[in-house]
Each structure stands twice: as structure tokens, then as C-alpha cells.
Amino acid sequence: MHQEIDTLIVTPEEMGAIDRAAATSGLSSFALMERAGQAVAAVALRRFPSALRFVVLCGPGNNGGDGYVAARALAQAGAVVVVHALGEPATLKGDAATAFAAFHGSVKPLSDCAPRVGDVVIDALFGAGLTRDVPDAVASLIAAVARAVVPVLAVDLPSGVDGRTGRVRGAAFEAEATVTFMCRKPGHLLLPGRSLAGALDVFDIGIPARILARHGGHMRINSPAVWRLALPVATGAIHKYVRGHLVVFSGPAAATGAARLSATAGLRAGAGLVTLLSPHNAAPINAAHLTAVMLKTVDGKKDLAKVLEDERLNTFVLGPGFGGAAAARRYVRLLAEHDRRLVLDADGISAFRDDPDALFSVFAEGPVRLVLTPHDGEFVRLFPDLAGDRTLSKIDRARNAAARSNGVVILKGADTVIAAPDGRVLVNDNAPPWLATAGSGDVLAGIVGAHLAQGMPIFEAAASAVWRHGAAGQRAGEGLTAETLISALDGFDQIK
Template sequence: MHREIDTLILTPDDMGRIDHDAAASGLSSYGLMERAGQAVAAAALRRFPGALRFAVLCGPGNNGGDGYVAARALQEAGAAIAVYAFGDPATLKGDAAEAFGCFKGPVFALADYAPRVGDVVIDALFGAGLSRDLPETVIRTINAVREKVLPVLAVDLPSGIDGRTGQVRGRAFEAVATVTFMCRKPGHVLLPGRMLAGDVEIFDIGIPGRVLARHAGHSRVNTPALWRVALPTETSATHKYVRGHLAVFSGGATATGAARLSALAGLRAGAGLVTLLSPRDALATNAAHLTSVMLKPLDSEDDLAALLEDARLKTFVLGPGFGHMDKARHYVRRLAETGRQLVLDADGITAFRDDPGSLFQLFAASDTRLVLTPHDGEFARLFPDLAADKGLSKIERAQKAAARSNAALVLKGADTVIAAPDGRALVNDNASPWLATAGSGDVLAGIIGAHLTQGMPAFEAAASAVWRHGEAGRAAGEGLTAEDIVNALSGLSEIG
């Protein structure tokens, strides 16, 4: 059963407003801190039953307050603890001061912590609110913990990770696990933060859903629960044209493999028919490798005009191995003018690097019919200002780019972000590292095309394709090739 807190992503600023509103509604803010700290202590005892000592590192704010609650709970459970503070705990304010006052035990300066074998570090220094580089004292502590290879349990987010962007601010703890509260923050799902957070436990500390909903934005973790209703349905009346006709543009005779991967992926992903549009000099090469995918010559304007007379051919993939930039721009213009849906990838994106605005204008006055699938380098060609803005998170870059281009945008990587022009954004977290192989992106483009041609809206088509691509990578396993990804694709009816 889907729970909102399982997929919701909130920025630290959003979470701050939620905490404020929760207190204003009559909830005890210290009661929330008490539940948070108790959850951390419970996770520590459950995960590290063999710990000789819990070294609780407390910061100068509410994250430190959570640490003092956790330290008291561990002490009451009979565990050996030692508490170290960054800054003078006597200067704490509000709930953190109350938590410190309730803890009965010595508190040492963080600079005095000497990590030792058998320690489990509970990192309650800064959490998700960090937006500046760490002080040198904290960096030295992190280095000492890493040198001893001690396990770390992070409170909210490992200290050193910017909660809004996932970037490391100088240095960061690498946690075995992180206990966060109510929902994930961008730092939990964006790299490198995601790799440093370890297993993320989301603990409901009791903030009502209505308060969360008031400040929740449009960012979620990509899961089937968010787009399953948009999946195409099969009935006894379904035939190949109901399932849609997808066309993929091929490159020249020496660059045909990428387009064939897209075409085969589109067919495997559910398109009723797939046609590879091939230059005549590449027909023999393509024909030698295709059976279930149809093949059609395409060189001239007359060829394209004849093709576009068929209204059933409504979705195209352009870019994988295409090579010819002038021709790519021309084809895109003709597809836009005739109301077609388009997945633009690889060379199709690069073709517009000198004038990205002309691409955006082609699709500006319509419903979302364009899906862009750039990796970071291709993204910088279309959106150089957004790529250069280090103050933006990957989620924010994708959202702004989708709005500018009126496209569903898939900003690829191990933390792929899918964004819609209306501000919705999903972060994918099921990708296998083995997907980082030649042709993987071509397969993804074909899956997106298949979903589009079966009638899914562009954003849902892209999000579901990215998720299926990730699941196929898991199924294919270590050492996979792009062909293995195609063969490992599950059917739509198998999506849970």
C-alpha cells in the first residue's frame, strides 16, 4: 500500500515550514523532537547490537537536540555512551536546550573525541539543514572516524551533505544508515548524498498529513504508484494499431546499431508496430539484423512527406546514432508542424546546441509532445545557464528546463530526474550500476517512445520508462549489454 511519506521529497525549507505549522497547530515541538530522538536510539540498538560504545556527536541546533534525546534513551537502555558537542551546549535555544537539559551525563567537546575500535558513531551534528561548508573541527572528526572505519548512524542526513542539493560541503560522513523524519529530502536521493546516506529509514514522528500537504511540493521518488493509472490497458479488442506505431530514425550505414536498439526496445516495451526509418545506404545493414521491426527507406523530403501522410504513425524517436545535424533539425521541424510526438535523444539534442530556443519554440504552443533525454553534457548544450548554476539542485535544474522547453525532461544519471513543465518531478532510485553501458540510453529512448505511442502522457511515459529500464537492469545483472536490457524488460502487466 502506497504511503505519501514513502515517496514524498521535501526541501529543508519546506520541512522548516512544516515544523513551524505543526507547532502552531498545537503539537508540542519538543514532543516531536522526543519521538525523533527515541527513533534514532531504537535504530541504533536494532542495527548495532554488538556496539561497545555509542559516540553521540551533537550539533548546535535541533539536530543536536535529537542527538541528546537519543543519548538519553540509549543511556536508559543500558548502553555505553559518550556525548560530544560542537559548540557550547549552554547556548542552545528552544527544544534543543530542553533536550540537553534532560540529558544527565557528561558532554565533552567534539575536538576531544578520539574514535576507538568498537564505537558506533551517531552523527547528530548538522542534518539536512546544512547549506555551507563544514568547519575544520568537524572535518577533522569525520576524517578520524573514516580512518578507523567506524559505522555511522546519521540523524536526518549525514553531516556535510547539503540537504537541498545532495552535494558535499567540504567533507561528509559516510553512513551505514540514516534515520530521517516524515519524508526524504533531496540530499537523500541525489548524488553524491544518496551514496553517503546508506539505508534510509523514514520515521513518522506524528505530523498530520494535512500539515505536510500544505507545504509539499511536486517532488517524489519514482514508483509505479505514481503513474500506474496511466498505463495502457489491454482488452480483447486490442490490435497492433491500438497499441501504437512507433518510428525510429536510423543513422548512416556505419552507425545503425543505436537506432536498432531503440526500435527493438520499443517493440519489446509494448508498441504494436515499430518501423526503422533508414537511409538507403544503410538498408542492407539494417535488414540483415531485423526481423520483427519493419524497415522503410527515408532520404528525401518526398520520403518524409509520404510517411507523414499516415496519421497512425504518431510517435518518433530521433537521435540515437543519427549523426546528420542539419537533417535532424529539419526532421524535428516537420514532426512538430504535423503534431507528432517525439523522443529527442543524443545527436537529436546536440543538433540544437547553437540555437536551443528554436527547438523549444517548435513545441511551445501545444500540449507536451516532446520528451528530452539528455545526460549532463547534453543538458549543458541546451540549457547552459542552468547547467552552470551551482546553486540549483539537479531537481531544480530539471524542473526549470522542462518549463522552458515545454517538454518532459529526463535528466539522466544514476539519480535520473524526470520533470514536467508544470513542475512535477520524480527522482529515480532503482537503477543498477550495470546500466552504465554503451547503448543503455538508446534502449531507454525506445521504451519511452513505446509508452508514448500507446497513449500515455509524456511525463508518465517517461517516468514509467525510466523505472522499467531500471528494473530491467536489475534483472539482467552484472555484465549486462544493451541487448540484455531489452530482453530483460518485464511486461506492463507485471508492474506491481
């Protein structure tokens, strides 16, 4: 599959449009279903060679049609196959009806299904298109399969997982593996869907890339393929001033560690110089801990205005351990007035909780200069209406927030979403669970700042920082601390 298409994420609605366009172009829709079902059978035999019996659950739509094709292929391969149907198979339409007619085995009602030791369940009930809670009969069977502790292979997406949001609709199978076709759906990447899908196999069933590109949106998996060309290029003539000068604000004397983590991460991530702006009372503590990071005292707007006279200082990180909300608001307004690029994190975000528009308004005009890095708790402080709208996916929330703030939004979590005001969205999938540790977010803010200081476009700077953060977490391993995470950051030349 073409690398650009391999990163594409499509919603269930977009996938439906892709399927229709493929049929209109002259491709046989049943041939596509045949390839999909054959792929499911191949994965089942490869992943579960010792299965005593394959129990195929077929739904009332095309996902069920894939199941009937898989059941036929498994039987032809000599496997023991039992098929259970939701609803009456005789009422199937189109390709699903053709697939059922080509399966010559018996089909039992779903209510007769009784999983037992040695079974592998192939879930072809609903797939990614589910938009309502599963019926009670399906919820009961999901519970029975869980009690029996038998593996589940899901077709497209575990039944019960909403393909657009990743949420569970009443109940959902927990699959050991999932087979999907052509492109990932949001439900494969957003939690809890990602954890319920298990290992994911994406099969190319023959839909041309031009059709995928025409009907897909602007969602991609965050990977170097998306932003590698925007990375800084090292040459023999490079020096520290070319690599940019990052500035990080420190908090008061009792809360300086978070800012130092950001500053140190920024230096490690490639900024040529990093300066920590420290209140006077915190300067001795910061000075005792800093070596390569420079230190300057700033105790108010007048001091900051003097710093801003140096045009080379164009990227700032404000928020980690910062504390004072009123000072944060004053500094942010001053940075915006001087057209600086700003990574706003932690306390910097919370400073605007009572009046988010006071933040958005100062960055509303001109090119995008703001990066927001909230976790869910911080997100609700700036975007309470978006956070409370249960119809929105995490992708929807981040995209709407980016448009409202005229900033790039990094909505953090195990399924971090990066969104730009122009509608582009990336979903990150390389972050290990042990990144959820104190100081990890401070490190991320520093990496984003370093990328911006080096002149990267703002969306690509944010996306590549999130990816490098995840890669460093994998390299540092379980039990990492923020300090070891910084040490595990690789250089740009190591990004594949």
C-alpha cells in the same frame, strides 16, 4: 504512512514549514523531537547490536536535540554512551535545550572526540538544513572517523551533505545508515548525497499527512504509485494497432545499431508496431538484422513528409546513432509542424547545440509533445547557463529546462530526474550501477517512445519508462548488455 505521502520528497525549507505548521496545529514540537530521537536509538540498537560504545555528536540546533534524546534512550537501554557537543550546550534554545536538560550524562567538547575500534558514531551535528561548508573542527573529525574505519549512523542526513542539492559542503561523513523523519529530502536521492547516506530509514513521527501535503511541493520518488493508473490496460479486444505505432530514425550505414536497439526496446516495451526509418544506404544492413521491426527508407524531408501522411504514426524517436545534425534539425521541425510527439535523444539533442532556441520555439505552443533525454554532457549543450549554475540542484536544473523547452526532461544518471513544464518532478532511485553501459540510453529512448505510442500522458510515459528501465537493469544483473537489458523488460502486468 499513506502511500502518496510515502513518495513525497521535501526540501529542507519545506520541512521547516511543515515543522512550524505542526506546532501551530497544536502538536508538541518537543514530542516530535522525542519520537525522532527514540527512533534514532532504536535503529542504532537494531543495526549495531555489537557496538562497544555509541559516540553521539550533537550540534547547536534541533539536529543536536535529536542526538541528546537518542543518547538518553541508549543509556536507558544499558548501552555505553559518550556525548560530544559542537559549541556550548548551555546556549541551546527551545526544544534542543529541553532535550539537553533531560540528558543527565556528561557532555564533552567535540575537540575531545577520539573514535576507536568498537565505536559507532551517531552524527547529529547538522542534518539536512546545512547551507554552508562545515567548520574546520568538524572537517577534521570527519577525517578522523574515516581513518578509524568506524560505522556512522546519521541523523536526518550525514553532516556536510547539502539537503537541497546532495552536494558536499567542504567535507561530509560517509554513513552506513541514515535515519530521517516523515519524508526524504533531495539530498537523500541526489548524488553524492545518496551514496553518503547509506541505508535509509524513514520514520513517521506523527505529523499528519494533510500538513505534509499542504506544505510539500511537487517532488516525488519515481515509483508505480505515482503513475500506475496511467498504464495501458489490456483487454480482450486489443490488437496491434490499438497498442500504437512507434517510428525510430536510423543513422547512416556505419552507425545503425543504436537505432535498432531503440526500435527493439520499443517493441518489447509494448508498442504494437515499430518502424525503422533508414537512409537508403543503410537499409540493407538494417534489413539483415530486423525481423518484427518494419523498415522504410527515408532520405530527406520529402520522404518523411510522405510518411507523415499516415496520422497513425504519432510518436517518433530521433537521435540514437543518427549522425547528421542538419538532417536532424530538418526532421525535428517537420515533426513539430505535424504535431507529432518526439523523443529526442543523443545526436538529436546535440544537433541543436548552436541554437537551442530553434528547438524550443517549434514546440513552444500547445500541449507538451517533446521528451528530451540528456545525460549531463548533452544537457550542457542545450542549457549551458543552467548546467553552469552551481546554486542549482539537479532537480532545479531539470525543472527549469522543462519549463524553458516546454518538454519533459529526463536528466539521466544514477539519480535520474524527470521533470515536466508544469513543475512536477520525480527522482528515480531503482537504477543499478551496471546500467551505465553502451546502448542503455538507446534502450530507454525506445521504452519512452513505446509508452507514448500507446497513448500514455507524456510525463507519466517518461517516468514509467525510466522505472521499467531500472527494474530491467536489476533483473538483468551485473554484466548486462543493451541486448540483455531489452530481454529483461517485464510487461505492464508485472509492475507492482
